[in-house]
Amino acid sequence: MNAVLTKAHLFRIVLFFIVSCTTSLANSILITMDDKQTNHLKAYGVAYWELKADREVDWLLNYRGGSFMMNYSSALERECRLRGVSYEVISDANVKAILAQIAHPDVNMDAVKLHKAARIVVYSPIKVSTSSFEDTDAVLLVLKYAEIPFEIVYDEEILKGDLAKYDWLHLHHEDFTGQFGRNRRRMTVADVQAQENIAKKYGYKKVSQLKLDVARSIKGFCAGGGYLFAMCSGAESLDVALAAEGIDIVPSIFDGDGVDPKAQSKLDFGKTIAFENFVLELNNDDDYRGGGMSFSSINSSSGQGWGDETTNYFSLFDFSAKWDVIPSMLVQNHENLIREFFGQTTAFNKKTVKSSALVMGQSKSSDRYIYGELGRGQWTFYGGHDPEGQRGFHRMPTDLNLHPHSPGYRLILNNVLFPSAKKKKRKT
Known part of the structure; x- marks a missing residue:
């Protein structure tokens, strides 16, 4: 024993x-x-x-x-x-x-x-209304799928100064010009009513005035040291709204009065973040009833149809990891070619991207993925709506269980981790 x-x-x-x-x-x-x-x-x-x-x-x-x-x-x-x-x-x-x-x-x-995990917030109308279209937002989808915690804010929280609580902000595919997406299919009745209610509550005569103050607060968040990430129309309409400060670019079908006939000549590109020298698309009311949806010439796909989403790709640039650390982080991937995908703002017209912006991904005809610095902060703009989505706007949310290796979605998540890095200044 x-x-x-x-x-x-x-x-x-x-x-x-x-x-x-x-x-x-x-x-x-x-x-x-x-x-x-x-x-x-x-x-x-x-x-x-x-x-x-x-x-x-x-x-x-x-x-x-x-x-x-x-x-x-x-x-x-x-x-x-x-x-x-x-x-x-x-x-x-x-x-x-x-x-x-x-x-x-x-x-x-x-x-x-x-180092420390960034405090993440998403700007989205799902804070105030329920719509299946908002549920197709790519960042909301991938944050939930990757089990990364986040909070939601919308106009009211931003007006209250709540952005100071966070490090990283994503802009939903929003219309910051006060035109409700420039199409009656673009937002639900509940979305429109929610924005009008907030504008009224805070003493704004027009939703466009509310959205301008929200846009300026977002710009201030970035300039103060925040990290701003925007896709689709959120990127384009933000700069259009900033450039058009004090100018009426909203037709009567949305706010009851007409567009300033000299609006284009009055734009101030010194107030924008990423884009300049763009031309507004100032449609009349009949154009909106027919489905006009473009804000400006920033959108490289404006008026060009959908194209061929099965054969068109955009490529990521190969940066020096030891010297250009920031863009190297943002383009990390297991694939260098990414299938193009569409949105209200599909991609960015090369002629409208500021020289101060760094292009990280492009196709032959457009810039798809750009980065820049603003004050003490950084921003990244990414064209298109959903890297694995289908055409059209009344679509079901993408099931990421079917796309666990999506290179297009990886670019979004690179940005989520980006604020946690001890970064070095870009040298080229």
């Missing part, structure tokens, strides 16, 4: 020793982001989960698709399994070898340390 107990005792000691040695060597978890990853989008959620717990994450730029490396813990390993994210448990020796490879001056790689 004593011999049996002794053997059992020795077995436990040996087993404990083996487990202890294995754990001590397994110092990190590597979440690769190349073609071997089982769920690219949820991998960002794991990284954010780790940051939310005040633990750092190494973002390995251009290493196996822009991988994430974190200190090992059983909780982290469990989280990866629960979310269906593939990972590798690696030793301290492996970590040193990877970092040495990345640091080599002849390779286009770098390691960026991510």
Whole structure:
């Protein structure tokens, strides 16, 4: 009996020793982001989960698709399994070898340390009304899918100064000009009524005046050090509204009076964020009844139809990870070519993009993905409505369970992690 107990005792000691040695060597978890990853989008959620717990994450730029490396813990390993994210448990020796490879001056790689998770907020009318169209917003969809927490604000919260609570702001595919999307199909009756109620509550005679103050507050949030991300008409109409401050560009079908006939010549492009020298599309009332939806010549697809969404692609630029760290973070992907997708503002006319903006993705005819700095803050504008969506505006929300490897959605999530990085100034 004593011999049996002794053997059992020795077995436990040996087993404990083996487990202890294995754990001590397994110092990190590597979440690769190349073609071997089982769920690219949820991998960002794991990284954010780790940051939310005040633990750092190494973002390995251009290493196996822009991988994430974190200190090992059983909780982290469990989280990866629960979310269906593939990972590798690696030793301290492996970590040193990877970092040495990345640091080599002849390779286009770098390691960026991510710190505290950004406080994320989405500007969307779902705060005040319910519409299936708003539920198709790509950022709302991917934040929910990746299990990244966020809050919702709309006009009233912005007027109250609530943006100061957050680090990162996404603009819903909004119309900041007060024209309700320039089409009766574009917003629901509930959306329109909600905006009119807010304008009335705060003493504005017109929704366009309300939206202008909201647009200026958003610009101020960015200039003060915030991170602004906008897609589709949110990007275009924001700058149109800022340039048209004090100018009536809203036809009578929306506000009861006509457009200033000299509106185009009065635009002030010094007030805009990303675009300049654009031409307004000042339609008459009959054009709106027929379905006119373009705001300006910023939209490169205006009047050109849908095109061929199955064969057209835009490409991401290849930046120097060691020198151009910011754009390198924002273009991390496992694919360089991304299928084009549409929206009210599908893409940006190259002639209207300011020279101060950095183009990170483009097709032959347009800029799709641009970045810039404003005051102490940064902004990214991304053309199109939904990277995996279908044509039309009365569509069902995209099921991201069917698109866990979407390169178009990865660009959105790059921006979500961007504020957590200790960034270096771009040198080129």
